[in-house]
Amino acid sequence: MEDREISRAVIGRLPRYYRYLGELLDEGVERISSSDLSKKMRVTASQIRQDLNNFGGFGQQGYGYNVKYLYTEIGKILGLDRTHNIIIIGAGNLGQALANYVGFEKSGFILKGLFDVNPRLEGVTIRGIPIRRMDELKAFIRHNDIEIAVLTIPKSKAEEVAGVLVEGGIQGIWNFAHTDLVLPDNVIVESVHLSDSLLELSYNISSSEKDTENN
Amino acid sequence: MEDREISRAVIGRLPRYYRYLGELLDEGVERISSSDLSKKMRVTASQIRQDLNNFGGFGQQGYGYNVKYLYTEIGKILGLDRTHNIIIIGAGNLGQALANYVGFEKSGFILKGLFDVNPRLEGVTIRGIPIRRMDELKAFIRHNDIEIAVLTIPKSKAEEVAGVLVEGGIQGIWNFAHTDLVLPDNVIVESVHLSDSLLELSYNISSSEKDTENN
DNA sequence: TAGATTGTTAATCGATTAACAATC
DNA sequence: TAGATTGTTAATCGATTAACAATC
Numbered sequence: 001m002e003d004r005e006i007s008r009a010v011i012g013r014l015p016r017y018y019r020y021l022g023e024l025l026d027e028g029v030e031r032i033s034s035s036d037l038s039k040k041m042r043v044t045a046s047q048i049r050q051d052l053n054n055f056g057g058f059g060q061q062g063y064g065y066n067v068k069y070l071y072t073e074i075g076k077i078l079g080l081d082r083t084h085n086i087i088i089i090g091a092g093n094l095g096q097a098l099a100n101y102v103g104f105e106k107s108g109f110i111l112k113g114l115f116d117v118n119p120r121l122e123g124v125t126i127r128g129i130p131i132r133r134m135d136e137l138k139a140f141i142r143h144n145d146i147e148i149a150v151l152t153i154p155k156s157k158a159e160e161v162a163g164v165l166v167e168g169g170i171q172g173i174w175n176f177a178h179t180d181l182v183l184p185d186n187v188i189v190e191s192v193h194l195s196d197s198l199l200e201l202s203y204n205i206s207s208s209e210k211d212t213e214n215n
Numbered sequence: 216m217e218d219r220e221i222s223r224a225v226i227g228r229l230p231r232y233y234r235y236l237g238e239l240l241d242e243g244v245e246r247i248s249s250s251d252l253s254k255k256m257r258v259t260a261s262q263i264r265q266d267l268n269n270f271g272g273f274g275q276q277g278y279g280y281n282v283k284y285l286y287t288e289i290g291k292i293l294g295l296d297r298t299h300n301i302i303i304i305g306a307g308n309l310g311q312a313l314a315n316y317v318g319f320e321k322s323g324f325i326l327k328g329l330f331d332v333n334p335r336l337e338g339v340t341i342r343g344i345p346i347r348r349m350d351e352l353k354a355f356i357r358h359n360d361i362e363i364a365v366l367t368i369p370k371s372k373a374e375e376v377a378g379v380l381v382e383g384g385i386q387g388i389w390n391f392a393h394t395d396l397v398l399p400d401n402v403i404v405e406s407v408h409l410s411d412s413l414l415e416l417s418y419n420i421s422s423s424e425k426d427t428e429n430n
Numbered sequence: 431t432a433g434a435t436t437g438t439t440a441a442t443c444g445a446t447t448a449a450c451a452a453t454c
Numbered sequence: 455t456a457g458a459t460t461g462t463t464a465a466t467c468g469a470t471t472a473a474c475a476a477t478c
Contacts, residue, residue: 009445011418015411019393033459042397045459046447053461061460062454078414079421093312100308103393103410109417147420172420174413178234178318182257188423190416194407195318196230198389199293201405202324203226205362205387206294208403224469248435260435261471268437276436277478435478442471449464454457 010051014078016041017051021071033064083108085146086174089161090153091116091124091131094176098150099126112144117157134161141168148172155179225266229293231256232266236286248279298323300361301389304376305368306331306339306346309391313365314341327359332372349376356383363387370394 020041024032038045052058052070055077059065075081086109088095098104099111114131116122121131132140140146149165151158151173158177165173165187172188175181181189235256239247253260267273267285270292274280290296301324303310313319314326329346331337336346347355355361364380366373366388373392380388380402387403390396396404 006422007445011415014418015408015414016395018414019408019411035459042395044447046449047445049459049461050446057461059460060454061452062458064459077418077421079417080414084417084420093315094309097308097312098409104413107410107414109413148416171424172416174416180231180257186423188416188419190412190419192407192409192412193230193234194313195322196234197405197407198319198324199230199233199295199322200226201363201387201389201403202294202299203229203292204403204405205299206292207221208401209386222469250435259471261473262469264435264437265470272437274436275478276476277434279435433478435476437476438474440471440473442469444469445467447464447466450462452459452461454459 006054010054013043013051014074017048018071018074018078021067021074024067025071029067031064031066034059036064080108083110084148085110085112085144086148086150087111087113087115087140087146088150088152089115089134089137089165090151090176091118091121091126092152095150095152096126098152099129109148112146113140115140117153134164137161138164138168141165141170146170148174150174150176152176221269225269228258228266229289232263233286233289233293236282236289239282240286244282246279246281249274251279295323298325299363300325300327300359301363301365302326302328302330302355302361303365303367304330304349304352304380305366305391306333306336306341307367310365310367311341313367314344324363327361328355330355332368349379352376353379353383356380356385361385363389365389365391366396367391 020037034045034048038048058070058073088099088111091114095114099114105111111127111129114126114129115134115137116131117134119133122133124131147170149170151161153161155178158175158179158181162173162181162183166183170187172190173181175189175191176194178193178195180191183189235252249260249263253263273285273288303314303326306329310329314329320326326342326344329341329344330349330352331346332349334348337348339346362385364385366376368376370393373390373394373396377388377396377398381398385402387405388396388398390404390406391409393408393410395406398404
């Protein structure tokens with residue numbers, strides 16, 4: 001229906017709005033103005049209003065925004081009005097950590113399967129979910145309506161496994177491998193490059209030290 | 216010395232340059248032009264040259280960039296020409312996963328200590344490093360020249376623990392707690408909001424589905 | 431020298447902020 | 455009605471891209 005392209009910057013801020021609204025909701029706050037929210041979130045009120053108006057007019061002049069309503073609406077925008085079946089590929093430390101995190105389940109991301117290249121892990125269960133062999137992967141995606149694959153495997157295997165996921169009809173990949181996957185446009189990739197993040201921290205520390213020396 | 220402020224966008228791209236240059240180095244590539252690198256990285260050559268020239272002229276007209284030299288120089292910019300002592304606070308699944316990841320060590324981030332609020336974990340070791348009690352934290356930072364703290368604890372405790380870290384004189388916090396820490400300006404915070412990242416993936420999947428329906 | 435490719439200036443594009451009329 | 459605050463247009467700011475002279 002609507003065709004207006006929403007900018008990457010706006011999309012990147014949506015989850016943060018959702019998070020703050022969720023907290024306000026927990027605190028029992030009923031309504032909030034863009035101005036008050038801007039102080040909490042440390043962004044401009046103008047940006048908040050601009051961002052939200054990409055998706056519709058959720059507020060009311062003279063009143064502000066109803067917290068519960070806005071929270072629900074942003075939830076819908078983020079696709080949280082339904083569940084998403086996910087699998088984790090790579091049952092190493094990180095894969096297991098993510099598998100054990102129940103917060104995702106609460107948001108509707110249901111862990112349906114675990115996979116690992118190591119055949120010795122076959123049958124081991126995490127939260128009752130058995131680790132499967134990679135050769136079952138493609139069929140499993142198809143038969144269990146899997147939407148998202150979490151990739152927690154070494155980069156050496158990532159491109160190859162991603163190929164299998166695409167063949168299986170995966171819609172999105174949450175990529176923790178230390179590489180940028182190049183895949184067809186209809187497959188969404190969201191990468192979490194932990195090392196990159198740590199290096200950015202390192203840069204910021206180093207450069208702030210230099211500032212201190214010079215002032 | 217230099218005062219020119221480097222934009223956040225540029226800084227955010229540095230680790231990625233470093234990653235690609237490292238791969239080229241491994242492949243034995245000696246030199247590369249901004250144009251060839253731009254094809255590999257799927258950015259414009261113009262952006263690469265602009266970004267790098269924030270830090271100095273690393274290339275040579277008619278030749279391009281020497282891979283090894285550029286890799287080393289970006290490494291220095293990122294603060295990788297020296298080691299950084301780190302601690303992990305929160306020895307849950309994620310904390311343990313990060314503790315077990317040896318890649319960070321290779322980049323010079325040395326794990327010196329582990330801490331957890333759960334006293335029953337005291338003395339348990341990971342890679343030979345014992346888990347300590349929180350009441351040792353402040354002194355440990357001071358006496359062991361700890362620069363970075365990795366925060367893998369629930370958000371309910373994050374703000375409080377961050378306060379202790381600041382008192383101990385920490386320079387940077389790699390924050391995995393599901394909250395935005397508000398700390399003095401001289402303490403660098405780099406947050407990895409995994410849930411936010413997953414929600415962004417969810418949004419992108421949902422919106423691409425809508426596109427498909429309408430085309 | 432001729433060709434290649436940088437470093438850098440200028441042009442464009444997009445995102446953020448400011449301002450204010452609309453309206454609850 | 456008066457006050458508050460949105461939704462939205464306009465102004466500003468910053469980041470990206472294009473272009474090209476400098477130079478290896």
